[in-house]
Amino acid sequence: MTRLFTLAAALLALILPAAAQADPADIDAAARGVVRVVIMGTDGDEVFPVSHGTGFAVGPRRIVTNAHVVREALQDDTLRIGIVPSEGGEAADYARPVAVSPGNDLALVEITGELRLPPLTIAAGAVRDGEVSAVGYPMNVDRAQGLDMGDIFRSQPPVKSRGFLSGQRPSRLFDTILHTAPIARGNSGGPLLDGCGRVIGVNSFGTDSGGSDGEFYFAVSTRELLPFLRANDVEARIADLPCRSLEDLNEAERARIERQQDEARQQLAARAQETRERRARAEDSARESVQTDRENAMALAFVLALAAFGAAAVAWQARQAGEGGERRMMIAGTIAAVAAIVALALWFTRPGLDEVERRVAAAMGEVDESPDAPGAEATGDGMLTCTLDLTRSRVVGAPDRELEFSWREDGCVNGRTQYGFSGGSWSRVFVPNQEQAVSVNLFDPATGTFRTDRYLLGRTDMAAARQARGKYSPPKCNAEGAASTLGDLQSGVTALLPSAPNERLVYSCEAKQ
Structure with a gap:
């Protein structure tokens, strides 16, 4: 069964459009599990941010980010990792490092408090060209909004930016995705999403354009992310089917319904034509059979009438003969009477033209009572x-x-x-x-x-x-x-x-x- 679905998914990928445009509702849904990852220091009773990046949930309590985002906390045991959700207004919760892989710039941390997050879905398989979205907390946006250090510890919706996939290539000894969705410092560790809001990479770094060249950005590929999660016993939500927009789906459904309606109309027309032809054949057959039965009844009535006339003549002769002919007269008279009655019955009960319609209706009813074709019945109980x-x-x-x-x-x-x-x-x-x-x-x-x-x-x-x-x-x-x-x-x-x-x-x- 798994092989059949894999084959179906592959065929679906061939017949569907190259990629679905990003659906804002899907990006918003994915953003529910995106968090600000804050490296926090303390000065007496005061807690202050040292740096921050982005992360996203792969489980209710587990979060993926970049290794370089949590590097300072790993090197200095006086620093702690704080997690600030994108919504809900909760104060920062704490997290502990579970695994760090500097070679491909990935880190996994686990929330130690009560906070629970909706996990994002990770897209498996080959990445297809098309529109992508980066979600995270760029520092330049914080500065532009005039947010101070205290604001970082409050829930804020992440920033979403759009761009296009530019390809996959190995970089810095690990597999990356090249894209044009703008990211900045603070976006590190945030998800790169496809049109259905599924993770196709972990944003890590960008090019230095020097103010003259077009900028490109790099995300750690899921070919690096998925083995990293499996190695750390994370059962992530994985989708291996092509992304489709709801508009495409609705359009395909409308086309399917129209096609079914056309087929139903054609079947109805074919059935009506078949019914007309069957009725014509039934009428011809009924008319022929009625004509035959009518002629047979009339002929038999005529023969019986002749027999009745002959028997009556015999009875008359027997009566004229006087004594000795009474018995013969009674027998012949009885035969004449019966023959006459049957002849009259056959004459008056011979099939008329209205019998044609009755026989046609009977023949059509016999055909209509035939069982339906397989699959015609509803699913039922x-x-x-x-x-x-x-x-x-x-x-x-x-x-x-x-x-x-x-x-x-x-x-x-x-x-x-x-x-x-x-x-x-x-x-x-x-x-x-x-x-x-x-x-x-x-x-x-x-x-x-x-x-x-x-x-x-x-x-x-x-x-x-x-x-x-x-x-x-x-x-x-x-x-x-x-x-x-x-x-x-x-x-x-x-x-x-x-x-x-x-x-x-x-x-x-x-x-x-």
Whole structure:
């Protein structure tokens, strides 16, 4: 199965555009896990910054930065490493060094306090040309804003700059990415992101243009970062699929729906033509059979009429004969009467022209009662196996490639989770307490399509979503009106979500064999 997905990803990379333009929502989502890394000194009770750089979360408590950012703290045990999150207003938390690799300018530190961060996703595989974004805390911006030393210890949103990927090349004995997204002192250790907000490098240094040449900047490649994380037992979130913009995905989905509608119209037209041809054949056959039956009935009625006439003549002769002919008269008279009655019955019950329509309707009904083609029925109830459809999905993280769940017609999943029904759709909204993301699951039993839309929210928006979710308790399966009730209750959360998700996962489901 893994090989099949790898092949599908490779094919997808060939048919998709070269690279998706950076989506501001995705860059903002990634920025939630970007921090200011401050080297702090003390003078009595006073704490002051010595220098600072940038870092980003690869786990709730683990942060990647440059080795040169934390070098001073490693050389002087009177200095400490402080972590200032990009949002939330918390004071700086402390971190301890876990691993430092000066050879490729990477360092891993671990938060020692209560602070938890949303990890960024790392893009695996070859880096593709296109727009990139650098996120961090450049010192020249701090100076331009007039921030003093105390401001460094307060949460500030990181600065985002855009540029283009210029290539990959070894530099200073390690693999780097060359790009044009402006960075400055203080950006060191911050992430370089692709269009989906996934890490493709760790910003490290820039060229010295001397004021005359165009400037380029270097980021440590993920070919250096991923082995460094594995060597230090970090289970990072890794995405190995091409980045797609939601606009491209929506356009492809519209084209797919239009294509399906065209195919449906063509099938309907073909079926209508087939029905017309079948009806014409049925009419010809019915008309021929009715004509044959009519002629046969008339001929038999004529023969029976002749027989009745002959029998009547015999009866008349027997009567004229007097004694001895009574028995023969009775037999012949009976035969004449029966033959006459049957002849009249055949004549008056012979098929008429209206019989043609009845026989056509019967023939058409027999054909229409034939079983539907395979796959014509809806998914229905029972256990389902769902496979991720890469062509219809926008993958930002590392999703499950297959899902299994049971579905009931009342919207009960796995016998315990009720889905809401509103606006013709089945859905369930999930607002976790340990993750800064809201997921909206939707299922269409008619087409067997399961979809997950994930919204990566900042702390303020996430707090509002949790507050809205806390105002209701989802009804349990089998409760009266559970589906419609939950459909109404969930609207309080969905009304707070952005217009478009950061990630959309579409699965095709079928009954489990």
